[in-house]
Amino acid sequence: MSISIEDVEHVAKLAKLVLTDEEKEKFRRQLSDVLDHAKRISEMDTGETEPTSHAVPIVNVFREDERRATLSNEEAVSNAPWAVDGEFKVPRII
Amino acid sequence: MAITEMEVKEIAEKINNKELSSLEVAEAFLKRIDTVDAGINAYITVAHSQARKAAGEIDDRIASGESVGEYAGVPVGVKDVLCTEGLRTTCGSRILSGFSPVYDATVVKKIREAGLVILGKANMDEFAMGSSTENSYFGPTRNPWDPERVPGGSSGGSAALVAAGEAPWALGSDTGGSIRQPAAMCGIVGMKPTYGLVSRYGLVAFASSLDQVGPMTRNVHDCAVLLDMIAGHDPLDSTSIPGARPCYADSLNPNVRGLKVGVVRELTSTGIEPGVLREFNKAVELLAASGLECEEVSLSSFEYGLSAYYLIAPAEASSNLARFDGVRYGFRAEGEMEDIWEMYDRTRSEGFGDEVKRRIMLGTYALSAGYYDEYYAKALKVRTLIVEDFNRAWGKFDVLVSPTSPTTAFKIGEKVDDPLTMYLSDICTIPVNLAGIPAISIPCGLSGGLPVGFQIMAPPLQEEKLLSVACGLESLLGFDEKPPALI
Amino acid sequence: MDYLTTIGLEIHVELLTNSKMFCGCPADFGGDPNTKTCPVCLGHPGSLPVMNRKAVESTIRLGLSLNCDISPRSIFHRKNYFYPDMPKNYQISQYDIPLCVGGCLDVEMEGYARKVGITRVHLEEDTGKSLHVGESGRIHGADFSLENFNRAGVPLAEIVTEPDIKSPEEARAFAQLLRSTIRYIGISDGKMEEGSLRVDANISISAGEELGTKVEIKNMNSFKALQRALAYEEERQRKVLNEGGTIVQETRHWDDAAGITHPLRSKEEAFDYRYFPEPDLLPVEPEPAWIDELRESLPELPVARAGRLKSEYGLPVEMVSAIIAEKALADFYEEALKSGGDPREIAKWIAGDLAALLNEQSVDISGSPVTPAYIGELVGLITKKTISGKMAKDLLKETFSSGKSPAKIVKEKGLLQIADEDELMSMVEKVIAENPEAVEDFKNGKEQSLKFMMGQVMKMSRGKANPQITSDLIKQKLS
């Protein structure tokens, strides 16, 4: 099974990536290879098997409702590419 | 003997009894880095002044009679995927090329508290995605055994810098083999602990349910020492395992006669280079001759490990890497932007390399409507079967073994355009991450002049047993080859 | 054509915790931008979430209050989409296994009760705030936006109802009852104006059995707005259908000033949230003992309290609803009952004049200068005919402004009601003599004229005349 250029365009859009036509074709081919290989898992009979999203057999991990030190405003925006008066500035949102 | 060739233990003793100062040690390694790293590119950032400052502080504390840790003053290399406060942390990516963390990862905090001196940040495949350290925005790392070859990956920088004597040991991270595979290719020891034994807080996430930080060292003893420093419960990581744990260095016991060893058929049959298999089999024979019971075992679900992994890991990664958007930190594309959406598109397209884009798209596809059940949900079930296969094996065996990597170090550029072939490099290491168990790679011989790694796997939280078997095998093998260029 | 209206609500409640959902930053309102943040709630690389126990407990308590089952195992998911107010570009939320499922809430309406099913109650994290800056001050005309992450990561409980609500009035009553419930159990201040309680609605209308196309409405900032928006939308959809049109499935924005809903310009891209289990968090498996403990921590809830007030004191629905809306008010009421006064009379004074005074002065019931005991005293004075109802109104105002007890004011000012028949009779005779027309009207059966003459006596007595005796005396004199 191969994925189409449209599939590549769709996932690129969801993932906020822009691709050139050349890249689209390259990724289409490479992703198809990997997915064809991955597709082998469908051969496996997983019947009633429960999914494992974690290998740790622990539940109910909480912290108490207590405050910890915050960052100063200077620290919070120290890595920002674009900050104004302690806020993160971004191009308009439409 | 040159300081950079000394054992960690020796360096530590000399600092403690004031034969050497911590600063002298740091200077020796910094000089070594300045001499050889141009040809190896194991470090992305060398922290000259910070290392000198930290070493000086250790010396001051020793001079004032303060008791410092047993290993205080020993230098260390840290994979650039671990946040270091005030020290640039890039993950090998353009998108974090100027990022200065506001906090230390828990493991970084722990090694600083133990008095280790961080020499710099080690090169890696971008966001730990890769098996060759070719996917770094800062250029590939070269294998000290042969500069035309890769050091493995993604912790290739950490492996190479240990092999090249640019630090006596290092921290790496392992999501599908990223510590063990480069350790194997560079002829050093590398260990992935049980998932949850070492805190992930401050480890920039690739695949959260698989990532673990671990030691990369010259020998098994150092591995146990470094693990002792970084292991332990962390309330900042929900997946961190609570409870007491033994001192691994103290409980090393190389006398492992009578232990039952399972040789995993699925990881020793197809696709393994003959030279690798030869060295591996020699080591198994050595174990058998020394009184361990070695027997072949078939774990059929492992056939599907790679497939499951290349759905689960990219799925988690696609979400973990969404935060790199140019708003709060990191690289932002230059120029006029029509709106935020254009800013996202351009920042991420210019900020990420091809392999990262590939995995993000792969993961996005696996999670997207219409494919979730077929891919992601199915992969999680395969993961259960792999866990169950391991559990069956633990009923019969103390440890399982396999080659670490199906090949020795390959040529730079050889697999870059063929992701699937590259992914096959992880075939022996992946089941361990899917099941969350501990595993170690130790060098077991050379094939064509290149190191071969021997992988030992143990049940969850049985690091003691794992390290003891590794320690026993290490002394049986007596592997003391060094990269030719460095003798 | 007759249409049936079907409404379902989605309600977000900001939980009152000290710290945020997954980190130790303060969860309270206000503060300079980006001063309540840390690596976790800024989504810094490497940071990890750890669940706030109190937030989980609050959500379970809410679920129990809404008669939900608590899931024996519940997990968090990631909801993936890009938006600049969301630090990680995914929201940690719950998906197919929420903390609470399958509850209901009975809403008392005029003459009937509506049982509204609760599909689920789940826990998630709030986003930050985007400030759109530009000449127009609106999102579309903005030049750029500023992001403040102080609110990012504050715990939010989301309640989803079944489409059981049949009218805008019911929707409002449900939302008010839900707010009361939330405030009774103390998990949120439930302020719609400040956004700590946010109600979105789905509404459709249909002529037959089959449900119509539903439209989602957002941006209602008060209960009144909720009802108005739904009423508007009901009418809009009716018009569209009557004119042979079709309803478009969409999200519409309520413009309170204009009193209309308008479609939100939809983003071109298809939503595909790619939910998957959050690998940084482990499942919540509440032990039965923990759930029992949380259940026992619940106070008597509004629905139960309403039922009890109705059956114990025979109060009418409307009065009960007013009394139970706030726990403090209901507590005040039951405290006032200890005076032994008539429950209906006490309810009337609390829900009526006192509530009006509090509202007028913007004082909370907890800060009321009129104590429950004073209300009891006031009603006692009326019952004993020491003062008239008219006098009582003024007396309450006086009590409110001075904080003095009603009895003390009565004593100080000599505000005793005139109940002496001779004294009243002389006033009645005077009024009859001065108003022959009214007397004539009364004799011709005009009830109005009795009221007029009563008023004249009241005026003469400066409000002190006992109305019952006065009325009896007028009738006696003219019969």
Ligand SMILES: [Zn+2]
């Ligand atoms: Zn925070």
